[in-house]
Structure formats: C-alpha cells, structure tokens
Amino acid sequence: MTEPAAIDDTTEGAAGAATRRLTDLACGFCGLGCDDLEVAVTGRAVRPRTACPEAAVLLRRGPGPPPGPRVEGREVPLAQAVSAAARHLAASRAAVFSGLGTDVDGLRGLADLAVRFGASLDHAGSEGLFRNLDTLQRTGWIAATLAELRTRCDVLVVIGADPRRAYGRFFERAVPPEALFTDDRTMVFLGSGPEAATRDQLAGHRLIEVPVVPGFLGEALAGLEAFLRGRGAAEFAGALDGALGADLAELAELLRAARYAVFVWDAADLPAPQAEEVVHRAAAIVAQLNRAGRAAVFPLGGRDNVVGANQVMLWRFGHPLRTLVDGRASRHAPDLYATAVALRDADLLLHADSFRPRPPPAFSAGPVIALAHPATEFAREPEVFIPVGTPGVDHAGTVFRMDGIVCLPLEKLRDAGLPRLADVAAAIRAEDGA
Amino acid sequence: MRVRVTNGRVFDPASGWVDAARDVLIADGRIVADDLPQPGETVYDAAGGVVMAGGIDLHSHIAGGKVNLGRLLMSEDRRAHPEPFGDFCGCGGGRALPTAHATGCLYSQMGYTAVFEPAMLGANARHAHLEMADIPNIDTGGYLVLGNDDAFLQLLAQGEGQDALNDYVAWMIKATQSCAVKLVNPGGISAFKFNGRSLDLDEEGPYYGLTPRRILGALQQAVTELGLPHPIHLHGCNLGVPGNIDTTLATIAAAEGFALHLAHVQFHAYGQEGDRRFSSGAAALAAAVNAHPHVSVDVGQVMFGQTVTASADLMAQYRNHRHASPGKWAGMDIECDAACGVVPFRYRDTSFVHGLQWAIGLELFLLIDDPWRVFLTTDHPNGAPFTTYPHLIRLLMDKPFRDAHLARLGPAVRAHTGLGEIRREYTLEEIAIVTRAAPARALGLADRGHLAPGGVGDLVVYAEDSDREAMFAAPRLVLKNGREVVRDGAIVALQAGSTFAAAPPCDPQMDARMARWFDEAIGLKAKHFRIADHEIRGGRGPIRLECRP
Numbered sequence: 001m002t003e004p005a006a007i008d009d010t011t012e013g014a015a016g017a018a019t020r021r022l023t024d025l026a027c028g029f030c031g032l033g034c035d036d037l038e039v040a041v042t043g044r045a046v047r048p049r050t051a052c053p054e055a056a057v058l059l060r061r062g063p064g065p066p067p068g069p070r071v072e073g074r075e076v077p078l079a080q081a082v083s084a085a086a087r088h089l090a091a092s093r094a095a096v097f098s099g100l101g102t103d104v105d106g107l108r109g110l111a112d113l114a115v116r117f118g119a120s121l122d123h124a125g126s127e128g129l130f131r132n133l134d135t136l137q138r139t140g141w142i143a144a145t146l147a148e149l150r151t152r153c154d155v156l157v158v159i160g161a162d163p164r165r166a167y168g169r170f171f172e173r174a175v176p177p178e179a180l181f182t183d184d185r186t187m188v189f190l191g192s193g194p195e196a197a198t199r200d201q202l203a204g205h206r207l208i209e210v211p212v213v214p215g216f217l218g219e220a221l222a223g224l225e226a227f228l229r230g231r232g233a234a235e236f237a238g239a240l241d242g243a244l245g246a247d248l249a250e251l252a253e254l255l256r257a258a259r260y261a262v263f264v265w266d267a268a269d270l271p272a273p274q275a276e277e278v279v280h281r282a283a284a285i286v287a288q289l290n291r292a293g294r295a296a297v298f299p300l301g302g303r304d305n306v307v308g309a310n311q312v313m314l315w316r317f318g319h320p321l322r323t324l325v326d327g328r329a330s331r332h333a334p335d336l337y338a339t340a341v342a343l344r345d346a347d348l349l350l351h352a353d354s355f356r357p358r359p360p361p362a363f364s365a366g367p368v369i370a371l372a373h374p375a376t377e378f379a380r381e382p383e384v385f386i387p388v389g390t391p392g393v394d395h396a397g398t399v400f401r402m403d404g405i406v407c408l409p410l411e412k413l414r415d416a417g418l419p420r421l422a423d424v425a426a427a428i429r430a431e432d433g434a
Numbered sequence: 435m436r437v438r439v440t441n442g443r444v445f446d447p448a449s450g451w452v453d454a455a456r457d458v459l460i461a462d463g464r465i466v467a468d469d470l471p472q473p474g475e476t477v478y479d480a481a482g483g484v485v486m487a488g489g490i491d492l493h494s495h496i497a498g499g500k501v502n503l504g505r506l507l508m509s510e511d512r513r514a515h516p517e518p519f520g521d522f523c524g525c526g527g528g529r530a531l532p533t534a535h536a537t538g539c540l541y542s543q544m545g546y547t548a549v550f551e552p553a554m555l556g557a558n559a560r561h562a563h564l565e566m567a568d569i570p571n572i573d574t575g576g577y578l579v580l581g582n583d584d585a586f587l588q589l590l591a592q593g594e595g596q597d598a599l600n601d602y603v604a605w606m607i608k609a610t611q612s613c614a615v616k617l618v619n620p621g622g623i624s625a626f627k628f629n630g631r632s633l634d635l636d637e638e639g640p641y642y643g644l645t646p647r648r649i650l651g652a653l654q655q656a657v658t659e660l661g662l663p664h665p666i667h668l669h670g671c672n673l674g675v676p677g678n679i680d681t682t683l684a685t686i687a688a689a690e691g692f693a694l695h696l697a698h699v700q701f702h703a704y705g706q707e708g709d710r711r712f713s714s715g716a717a718a719l720a721a722a723v724n725a726h727p728h729v730s731v732d733v734g735q736v737m738f739g740q741t742v743t744a745s746a747d748l749m750a751q752y753r754n755h756r757h758a759s760p761g762k763w764a765g766m767d768i769e770c771d772a773a774c775g776v777v778p779f780r781y782r783d784t785s786f787v788h789g790l791q792w793a794i795g796l797e798l799f800l801l802i803d804d805p806w807r808v809f810l811t812t813d814h815p816n817g818a819p820f821t822t823y824p825h826l827i828r829l830l831m832d833k834p835f836r837d838a839h840l841a842r843l844g845p846a847v848r849a850h851t852g853l854g855e856i857r858r859e860y861t862l863e864e865i866a867i868v869t870r871a872a873p874a875r876a877l878g879l880a881d882r883g884h885l886a887p888g889g890v891g892d893l894v895v896y897a898e899d900s901d902r903e904a905m906f907a908a909p910r911l912v913l914k915n916g917r918e919v920v921r922d923g924a925i926v927a928l929q930a931g932s933t934f935a936a937a938p939p940c941d942p943q944m945d946a947r948m949a950r951w952f953d954e955a956i957g958l959k960a961k962h963f964r965i966a967d968h969e970i971r972g973g974r975g976p977i978r979l980e981c982r983p
C-alpha cells in the first residue's frame with residue numbers, strides 16, 4: 001500500500017526546502033478520529049512522527065512529483081482528462097460510482113455528478129455499515145458517542161475479535177485510565193479475546209474473557225439476552241449448559257449492576273452468515289438493559305469516511321448509500337446497488353478514492369474513470385485516470401468520526417499540485433456538451 | 435438591479451403599514467425608499483395580492499444529527515414522498531424529514547425565507563452547518579443546546595462565578611457559530627445518562643446536585659449579560675407529561691426579571707383533570723403569558739397524520755418510545771453535550787390525547803392576546819411537518835373551518851376543550867406578525883421581517899383568496915434578496931442562503947481552560963471543535979448578529 005517513492009527519512013527532501021513540524025492533526029483514515037497526529041513536511045515529502053501504523057503508511061509521501069492525469073494510458077493535461085471523463089459519463093446509461101473514499105466536499109461533488117449523469121452510489125467499505133443498518137432501520141437502538149464511552153462506561157463488552165487490528169488506537173481513545181464519571185472499568189471480551197498488546201494496555205482494568213467461537217456469537221448473545229430477561233439456560237437445549245452458560249449468567253449479573261454498559265463490535269469483521277443477528281441481539285440487550293439502567297451500543301466502523309458518505313447521501317437524497325440517482329429521482333435498494341451487484345449491469349465505472357491507493361473493483365463491460373489516489377496500481381489501465389489529493393494531506397476537508405456525530409477538520413500538509421476530488425467532480429459536471 | 439412590487443396591499447406590521455397601498459422598491463437586493471419609476475427596473479404587478487416580508491420560522495428542526503438519523507430510521511417518510519420538483523431539483527423528497535434541498539424548496543414555496551434550527555449540539559454543530567449550507571433559498575441559523583453539557587454543569591456545581599459562566603457560554607457560541615442558546619430539559623438530559631428518569635424544576639439532579647431552576651437562572655443571566663439578541667430558548671422540564679402545566683407556570687414565575695422564550699408550549703400545557711387525567715392547561719398558560727410581557731412562546735401545533743419526533747431530550751423520548759409508530763426508535767447519548775431521540779409518531783384524530791393536543795395548541799394561539807409574543811410553529815417535525823402551515827393559518831383565520839374540524843373529533847375531546855367557544859379569528863396583520871415580524875424582532879434580525887428601507891429584499895406576494903390555506907400554500911411570487919425564486923407556487927430559481935451567528939466577546943483565558951477540558955474529558959482538541967468562519971456556507975462565512983451587552 002505504500003507509495004513506491006515514499007520511503008524517505010532524510011531531513012532534507014527537496015534541496016534546501018525547510019522542514020515544518022505540524023502537530024495536532026486530525027486523521028480521517030479509520031474513522032476513530034484521532035486528532036493529535038504529528039508529521040514533518042519537507043517540500044512534498046511527508047514523514048509521520050506520531051500516528052498509528054495505518055495512519056503512518058497512509059500519510060507518508062515522498063519528495064517526488066505525483067503522476068499526472070492519463071487518458072487511455074497517455075499523460076494529458078487535467079482539462080483533457082476532465083473532458084474525456086465527461087464524455088464517457090454522458091454516453092453511459094448505467095454508471096456505477098464506487099469507492100467514495102473522500103471528504104464531505106468530495107462527496108457533494110460526486111452526488112452532483114450523479115444528479116447530472118445518473119449513477120448508483122456505494123462506498124468501498126459499506127458492508128459493515130449495512131449490517132448495522134439492518135438493525136438500526138428495522139428496530140433502532142440506543143447508541144453513545146466516543147466521549148460518552150470515555151467518560152462513563154464502566155462495563156465495556158467487546159463482541160467478536162479484538163478491534164485493535166482495524167482501529168489501532170481504539171482502547172487508548174475509548175477507555176483511558178482516568179475517566180470523569182467512573183473509577184473502575186471492566187472489560188469483557190465476548191469472542192476471541194484480546195491480543196497481547198491489548199492485554200498490556202488494559203492492565204489497569206478488570207478483564208473478563210468469555211471465549212466464543214466466531215460462528216456461535218449469535219447464540220451466545222441470545223443466551224445473554226435470555227439471562228437478562230430472567231430466563232434460564234434450559235431453553236437453549238443444552239447449548240449453554242457448560243462453562244459458556246455460567247460465564248454468560250455471570251456477565252448478565254455484571255451488566256445488571258453496571259451504571260453505563262457499552263457494547264462494541266466491528267460489523268465488517270463479524271462472520272457473514274450471522275453478522276446481522278449479532279448486531280440485532282446486541283441492540284436488543286442494550287434495549288433490555290435500559291429498562292432499569294443505562295447502556296448503549298458503539299458500533300465500530302467508519303473507515304475512509306464511509307459514515308460521512310452515508311450522512312451526505314441522507315441529507316442530499318434522503319437515502320443511505322446503495323442508491324440509484326437517475327435523472328430527477330433516486331431509488332434506494334441495498335441489494336441492487338451494492339457495488340458488486342450493480343456492476344453486473346453497469347456500462348461505466350467511476351471509482352473515486354482519495355484516502356488510499358485502492359484499485360477499482362474488477363470491471364470490463366465499459367470504461368473506467370478513476371479519480372484516485374496517485375499511488376493506485378491498476379490491474380488494467382483505466383480509460384481515464386485523474387490522480388486526486390488526499391484530504392488531510394493535499395488539501396483541507398471535513399470527515400465524520402465513526403459515531404456519526406463529530407466531524408473533524410483535516411488540514412492541508414503540502415502542495416504537490418494534486419486537485420481536490422470535489423474540484424475535479426465540479427469540473428466534469430461543468431463540462432460543455434457532455 | 436431595481437425591482438418594484440406595485441399595486442399590492444402591503445401588510446408590514448413592523449413598519450406600521452397594514453393593508454397599505456404602496457410600492458416596495460428593491461435595489462441590489464435591499465429595500466430602498468420609494469422613488470420615481472426608472473427605465474429598466476423590473477416591475478411586478480401585485481394587483482389583487484397581499485404583500486408581506488419573507489416568512490421566518492424560529493423553531494424548526496431542519497438540520498443536523500437527529501434530523502439525518504430520522505431520515506435513516508424513517509425511510510417510510512422518504513418512500514411516501516418522492517421527488518416532487520421540476521427542473522431545478524434532482525435530489526429532494528420526504529415530508530417529515532425532507533432532504534436539505536427539499537427543505538429549502540418546500541419552505542420557499544410557502545413564502546418563507548429564513549428558518550432556524552433550534553437544537554444544535556456543540557459536538558454536532560459542524561455537521562449541522564454542513565447540512566444548512568446545502569439548503570437553498572432560505573437563510574438559517576442554529577441555537578446551541580446548553581444546560582446539559584458536563585463542562586457547564588461542572589462549572590456551575592463548583593460554584594464558579596457568573597463571569598466564568600458567561601465566558602464559557604460566549605466561547606461555545608462562537609466556537610459553534612450559533613445564534614442563540616437553547617436549553618432543553620435543564621439538567622434532565624444529563625440526569626438520564628445517570629439513569630434519572632424524571633427531573634422537576636426544583637429537584638436536584640444526580641451527580642451535580644443542580645436543580646433545573648438553577649441551571650435556567652444561570653444561563654438566562656449569561657445570555658442577558660452577553661447581550662445575545664434572543665433570550666434563552668427553553669424546552670422546559672416534563673415535556674409531554676400530564677400535569678406539566680404546573681411546572682410550566684412555575685418556570686414562567688421563575689423567569690421574573692429575565693426575558694424568556696418557551697418553545698413548543700403546546701407540549702407543556704397539560705393538566706390532569708377529568709376522568710382521563712389529561713386536560714387542557716391552555717387557559718392557565720395563556721393567562722400567565724398575557725401577564726408576563728417578557729415571555730414569548732412558540733406553539734408547536736399538532737396536526738393529524740404521520741410524522742417523526744426528533745429531540746435532544748432523550749429522557750422524554752425514552753418515555754415516549756413505547757408509542758412509536760411505526761414501532762422503532764433510536765436514541766443517542768452525545769459527547770458530554772446532550773443527547774437525541776428519534777421516535778416516529780402518528781397523531782390520530784380518533785385518539786383522545788392527540789385530539790386534545792390539537793385543540794390545546796389552537797387554544798394557545800387564540801387565547802394569548804399579544805401576537806408579537808407568539809410564533810407560528812409545529813415544532814417541525816415533532817407536532818407536524820412544516821408543510822401544514824397553510825392549513826394551520828386557515829384554522830386560525832377561519833372560525834367556521836376550525837369548528838368543522840373540531841366537530842370531527844370525538845365528543846370526549848370536545849367536552850374537554852373550550853376551543854368551540856373562542857370567537858377570535860386571526861387577521862392578515864396578525865398572521866404577518868406571528869410568521870415574520872415577531873420572529874425577526876425576537877431574533878434580533880434588524881433587516882428581516884419588514885419591508886421598510888434597509889430591509890433585505892425578501893418579499894412575498896400572496897393572491898387574495900378567502901380560502902386562506904390555498905392562499906398561503908402557493909404564493910404568486912417570492913423574492914429572495916430581490917431575486918425571484920418562486921412564481922405561482924413553483925420554484926423557478928435556486929439561491930444560496932446565509933447563516934446567522936453571534937460572536938459575543940469572551941475572556942481569552944477561556945481558550946486555555948477549554949483546551950484542557952477537551953483534552954482531558956472529551957478526547958478531542960478544542961481547536962478541532964471550533965468551527966472557522968470559512969466553514970460556513972461554503973466559505974462565505976456567517977452573517978454576524980450584533981450582541982448588546
């Protein structure tokens with residue numbers, strides 16, 4: 001994923017260019033919204049100084065110039081690539097917009113493009129979001145934002161795998177040792193348990209592990225809900241007779257006594273056949289706990305501003321992602337407009353991704369327009385490639401944190417001449433005769 | 435560019451012109467003194483029409499987290515109301531929670547030119563502003579929700595002086611680009627996070643031990659001393675609870691000496707009389723408002739049909755969620771700031787409670803004497819979508835129409851309301867007051883809500899029609915900043931609106947204090963919480979409201 005020319009640890013990048021140290025930067029990569037990052041910038045080169053491994057890789061830039069726009073593999077001026085993109089879009093009858101990894105302005109630009117040319121829209125990281133929406137849209141839930149978790153949570157239940165791998169600084173941010181409203185916290189891992197580094201990090205807290213194999217999470221949560229409703233293990237036909245049943249019964253007691261229990265999971269990482277069931281059970285348990293006490297869900301997710309993409313879709317079109325915008329009407333059908341499905345009937349793919357060099361999904365039934373990270377490596381050369389800047393590196397921008405409430409301002413770190421995705425989209429839309 | 439609106443009957447109560455035959459002249463977007471006609475000016479013949487300033491809604495939930503959460507949860511609303519517009523839109527729909535675009539179009543099609551989001555949470559303010567920037571044809575502003583934020587409650591509980599409280603409020607208003615302070619269920623939203631299920635005016639809340647009365651008093655003093663144009667905009671304790679009229683009356687009494695705005699009072703005017711333990715407190719509340727000239731209200735009228743309730747008051751929404759229709763709801767505790775609860779709701783004319791709520795709202799409109807202190811709202815979408823305003827206007831202006839609607843309700847409702855005996859009908863002048871002149875004055879919008887020279891060129895021509903609902907549903911002409919946006923009820927142009935914000939001065943020491951608070955408690959940098967001017971309305975920045983300490 002690292003840009004080939006990016007490894008550069010000398011102090012001087014371009015000859016004579018001074019090095020600037022930038023602090024307290026907000027991060028838009030995984031959705032956790034850390035905002036204490038630090039980088040050193042020399043000319044075009046960006047060297048991360050304080051960042052998690054994921055952010056370090058994605059922030060790093062070399063001193064060399066980024067590639068220019070290409071049409072059919074040939075380098076062309078930006079204006080020419082914009083015209084070519086507009087021509088392809090104008091000729092298309094079933095366009096798919098994928099990726100959607102960009103800031104709010106970029107998303108607005110893509111929405112405008114969809115209104116002008118017609119397209120279905122989905123984000124590359126929306127799988128987990130839709131697993132959560134299955135519950136949120138059908139029954140709803142009670143959720144908490146990050147600061148509520150930080151200040152109040154006395155029992156944290158992690159469902160599934162340790163979130164550390166996907167959200168590097170989750171525990172550091174969510175359960176710091178000192179909290180406003182609670183003196184002690186209990187961390188419960190219901191699933192595959194904490195990694196060693198997590199165990200170290202949580203040393204100050206009480207740790208409870210309830211091992212559950214991934215395929216059994218739904219049943220385990222059903223059992224926990226039954227205990228909380230005062231029903232016994234009997235109705236589970238023996239499935240909860242052993243250690244798991246005892247653990248869950250104990251957990252139910254712990255939760256009943258909790259002042260503010262929070263349930264977290266990463267829906268994208270839950271085993272596919274029962275992911276929705278797990279989310280549904282967790283929300284139901286929280287609903288049950290709120291009858292007499294307080295509890296909330298905190299669904300993990302939000303990589304590459306997928307939460308922001310969904311928010312923009314909602315206020316622009318009144319629908320979540322996976323929506324077709326066709327002329328003056330828009331239609332939401334998650335089964336039809338998920339990228340992989342929509343591509344089956346598509347005649348054009350516009351892949352927009354400004355956060356990471358993620359190649360577009362495989363597509364051969366029509367032209368591919370890539371408004372993409374400059375380091376993107378393509379399996380086949382797109383008809384149009386316009387390298388765009390990364391929000392928080394090449395230009396300022398706004399992204400949503402995973403809780404959907406806090407939006408963060410990303411800063412411009414350098415000027416490498418890369419355009420904003422928003423400006424490219426606006427230029428395509430404004431193209432004459434398209 | 436000069437625009438002349440001629441031959442109309444002008445209703446501009448703020449300027450003392452009532453049913454006045456006069457021209458309104460607009461040059462470069464602003465109203466100027468009338469002058470001889472000039473060649474090249476655009477002339478609109480308003481013959482047979484009623485001319486008013488653009489409508490102003492000072493309490494309507496149009497943007498931000500809870501609205502978008504509502505759009506997500508209540509996909510039924512969007513499906514039932516697809517894109518209704520012509521060539522200018524490709525992205526509209528919804529009724530209880532229309533898209534940003536549809537919100538602007540639907541409001542401007544009724545002759546509104548400014549709408550205020552009354553519950554913007556600090557943590558979510560950037561989002562609310564992003565949405566507002568995408569609402570065309572209307573100006574906007576947000577009221578900052580305070581009084582359940584842990585930073586403030588901590589200062590107050592620690593016995594910090596009023597100066598420190600004022601500095602905090604000033605810092606927060608500026609940081610969030612807000613134009614007023616909203617107080618929602620004082621201390622109650624915080625109490626619910628500590629599992630408190632109710633909190634009355636003089637009850638001490640959990641953890642901080644503060645009463646709502648104390649929180650209200652401190653914030654009223656802050657807003658007054660900072661010189662914010664709008665007083666505390668209060669959503670009081672016990673929303674929706676039968677018997678809450680006593681709390682509401684006590685709240686009015688508690689506000690002695692300070693200006694106070696009571697939001698959606700219909701939801702706070704319930705008695706407990708009669709065999710159903712639910713009765714109208716409208717007469718008592720109206721009498722109290724009549725007797726307290728420093729108190730203003732908006733009504734929050736209920737209309738029958740499907741809507742969604744969206745509020746920062748999770749304590750109240752948790753109570754209500756068992757009435758959700760369809761049966762789903764979502765709540766959220768938010769960032770040591772406040773909360774939100776979204777509950778879909780269907781008001782049924784066959785329900786005694788809903789029928790009486792409808793009657794209570796109208797009683798309040800009709801029993802409060804001074805139209806300058808009552809504003810026309812449905813607390814959109816909580817009482818009904820704002821698109822019901824023309825119908826509401828007819829209910830106020832047309833007694834036979836009102837009586838016919840009352841007659842459709844069950845005998846129990848009719849037995850519990852004095853609505854049938856009220857003879858009052860609103861005049862066009864009074865409608866002009868409650869829908870534009872009074873809200874403009876209440877918000878300190880010196881150049882809105884009237885048609886005198888210096889005002890912005892926000893103007894509406896309604897075709898005179900004895901069917902007041904038809905008249906107010908589809909104006910013949912709407913000018914925004916002197917330019918035509920609606921013709922014969924249809925959108926003909928889109929224009930970017932502006933956003934109002936205040937920036938009261940604040941002791942620079944507050945910066946360091948807030949930086950520490952955000953670092954330690956919230957886990958976010960204060961500098962990232964703060965919203966820069968260039969983030970408002972796509973870089974154009976806010977219109978600053980003047981503070982007069």
Ligand code: SF4
Pocket residue numbers: 027028029030031032033034037051052053054055167168169170
């Ligand atoms: S944990 Fe996420 S938000 Fe924090 S620095 Fe890493 S990628 Fe950025």
Ligand SMILES: [Zn+2]
Pocket residue numbers: 493494495552553697698813816
């Ligand atoms: Zn309201």
